Amino acid sequence: MLRPVRADRRRTTSPRSAAPLGRRLPLVAAAVVAAGLTAACGPSSEPAGSAAAAAAAGQSSQAFPSASQSATASAEASPTASASPSASASAPTSSSPTPSRAQSGAASTGGGSAKPARTSAAPAPAKVPGPGYDSSADAQKQIDAALRAAKSDGRMVLLDFGANWCGNCKAADKVFAQSQTAGILGASYHMVKVDIGGNSSANSALLRKYSPSGGTYTMPVLVVVSPSGTVRTDTHVTGNPPLTSEGINAFLRKWAS
DSSP, rough: OOHHHHHHHHHHHOOOOOOOOHHHHHHHHHHHHHHHHHHHHHOSSOOOOHHHHHHHHHHHHHHSSOHHHHHHHHHOOHHHHHHHHHHHHHHHOOOOOOOOOHHHHHHSTTOOOOOOOOOOOOOOOOOOSSSSOOOSHHHHHHHHHHHHHHHHHOOOEEEEETTTTOOOOOHHHHHHSHHHHHHHHHHHHEEEEEEEESSEEEHHHHHHHHHOOOOOOOSEEEEETTSSSSSSEEHHHHOOOOOOOHHHHHHHOOOOO
C-alpha cells in the first residue's frame, strides 16, 4: 500500500515543483552570464537587470573581437612579423663553399692553368768584329757605344789595338774567329778593334789613354775595361798571352768577370 501512495505523491508534487523551477532557470542563467561578463570586463556601474546584461553583452562583443579579426589586427599592428617571412625568403642562401685561394688563382688565369714562373732569359750575344782593322772608323764613338752597352748588360769591353800589316795581330784574328773563342767574346765582352798602324793621331791618343805606360808597344795590345771605364788589365804591361786558342781563351775567361 505504501508504494502506490509514494507514486501518487510524486505525481502530485512534480507539477508544483516544475513551475517554480522553470521560472527560476532564466534568472539563474542571466546571473551566470552577468557574473562572467563582470569578471571579463571588470565591474560595471550599470544597474543589474536585462538591460544591464544586454549592455554588458554588447561591451563584451566589442572588447573581444572574433578570432579572424584579432589575427588580422595583430598582423597589421606588427609589420615586422608579417615582413620577416618575406625577408627570410628573399635573403640568398649559398650552399656552395667559399672557393680557396688556389681555385681563385686558377680561375683568374683562365682554364685552371697556373701562371708560369718568370724566367730570366740570357741576353743575346754581342757582335764580334771580323778580322783586320778599319782605319776609317771612329774608334772613340765605338768605344763610347761599347761602354754604354756594358753598363746595361754587365759585360766587359775588350780593346784590341793593332795593325793590318802586323803578323801577331793576324794570328790573334784567326783565334778570335774560332767558334769557341767567338762564343766567349760574344757572351762576356763588347769588342772594339782600333787601328794604330797608320797615321791616325786620334787612335794613337786612345792607345796612350788606355795604356799610359808608354814606350815601345808590341802589337796587338789587348786592354780589358770595366763598364765604369776602369782599366782591368793591359797586355802592354803584363805581356800578351800565347796567341793560340788555349792562351787567348784562358785570358778571356780570366777577365770576363
